[in-house]
Amino acid sequence: MEIILKQDIKKLGEKDDIVTVKNGYGRNYLIPQGLAILATPSAKKVLAENIKQAQFKQEKIKKDATGLAAKLESVKLTIGAKAGESGKIFGSVNTIQIADALKKEGFEVDRRRITFEVEPKELGEYIANLNLHKEVKVQVPFVVVAE
Structure with a gap:
């Protein structure tokens, strides 16, 4: 099963990574604990947009810091x-x-x-x-x- 991680998990991946895990681990632990969501096509699109916006913000912060x-x-x-x-x-x-x-x-x-x-x-x-x-x-x- 493919999931999108909401936070860093040791030995599995970092936040916003799409990883494949066994069904039981995903459905019984990661998703109920709020550590991950199912990697549906719509969730992948939302993730891509969030990553794009985060990169834009980081570039702006870096540009401001360089000017200062x-x-x-x-x-x-x-x-x-x-x-x-x-x-x-x-x-x-x-x-x-x-x-x-x-x-x-x-x-x-x-x-x-x-x-x-x-x-x-x-x-x-x-x-x-x-x-x-x-x-x-x-x-x-x-x-x-x-x-």
Whole structure:
């Protein structure tokens, strides 16, 4: 029997795959559990349309991320932090501060998409990695200065 998977199933397939399984496994487990539907001709057409629309959305998201990455390459941020006389800052600079600084520059970036190569704990220059899309990454330099 041919079925269309609604979610990833280990050792069987991924979401939206059309797979062939034994009748009992399909009718008694996969379909009642909501893990799959019968692969009728109409269900296959709906699946093809859904895949086409998902690809279109992903291309648009990637295009937007690429455009934002091109604009972010020329940005250099300055982050103020309270520091001691030795140059060591109290606490550390975090992703929320980077996201706020980017917002002031006119860029909306989710703080969960920001990572650091080296955790900023002293005054100086650092690099923030922004993962805008699974294929689009950009590095933004920033300077930590004493307030």
